Ligand SMILES: [Zn+2]
């Protein structure tokens with residue numbers, strides 16, 4: 469029988485089918501009903517116990533083989549609200565929806581691993597296969613945790629994986645500690661006093677105040693956060709004014725803050741409130757800021773990071789597993805699971821050329837060539853964490 473990284477030919481063929489089927493039928497946050505059905509059917513076919521409905525469309529498969537430790541493996545299932553521009557035979561059949569982040573591939577790889585593990589049972593203990601909804605924006609991982617994921621399925625460790633087109637295929641990358649940024653959003657209302665554009669002295673100009681606020685916010689990172697610390701404050705929206713000759717009463721600003729440390733996150737939030745209060749006072753205006761904490765950082769625990777590294781090295785060799793990659797300023801809701809359970813999140817290289825389309829690009833397409841390696845990584849991790857003898 470043909471094998472690649474120990475994954476049998478028929479499992480590789482099934483992974484390819486799942487991947488293309490899910491790619492053609494992308495579903496976004498909490499609407500992954502068809503996807504969840506495909507996943508549940510595949511698990512049940514292998515006599516894996518299936519739980520459905522955590523986080524609306526979440527699926528958890530449980531495979532027990534004797535007494536032993538419990539490991540949880542997590543894949544995300546959701547697509548993005550974007551129009552696919554690539555033309556594959558399995559391109560998206562749903563307008564404005566696309567698997568632009570490769571979660572179709574993540575789901576296929578974890579299903580492939582489940583088939584292999586159910587067939588050969590090379591472990592002693594319990595494996596939970598967690599298929600989560602709504603990783604993009606809506607925090608499906610948080611919802612599963614809030615609805616009792618770990619009370620229902622306690623685990624000694626949990627592991628996640630993401631494909632990275634910018635990293636060559638055949639490589640893995642990981643780091644201990646913070647791996648992805650804390651992501652917060654803010655909305656600021658600058659309320660002045662509307663007036664005639666010819667007589668600004670009769671009002672309070674919310675546009676001028678908003679302009680100085682945007683600049684002042686940029687001094688938080690440059691003047692209040694140390695040079696070797698990390699933070700990004702980005703204003704992404706400015707809304708105000710309707711016509712040529714009226715100074716608007718109000719301007720609304722929105723944007724995001726990303727940090728790599730909970731202490732710095734606190735400091736940036738406090739500094740933003742300071743700046744808003746100070747600018748308001750200086751201009752006799754009113755400035756309200758709403759600061760919303762979003763996804764926390766993914767923080768890999770040391771022992772589980774080592775386990776991930778050693779599983780990956782067993783497959784591709786020591787030199788192809790980078791153990792100190794830079795943290796990403798993007799964010800990932802696997803972080804909510806790591807707040808409850810030790811674990812590690814690994815990046816699997818998916819790049820064939822130096823300029824493969826990046827994640828969230830309309831021409832992006834998950835690289836099928838990594839399906840066997842991804843599945844083999846899960847299998848290797850289970851074998852190591854749940855040894856038979
Ligand atoms: Zn994404």
Ligand SMILES: [Zn+2]
Pocket residue numbers: 569570571603630
């Ligand atoms: Zn993703």
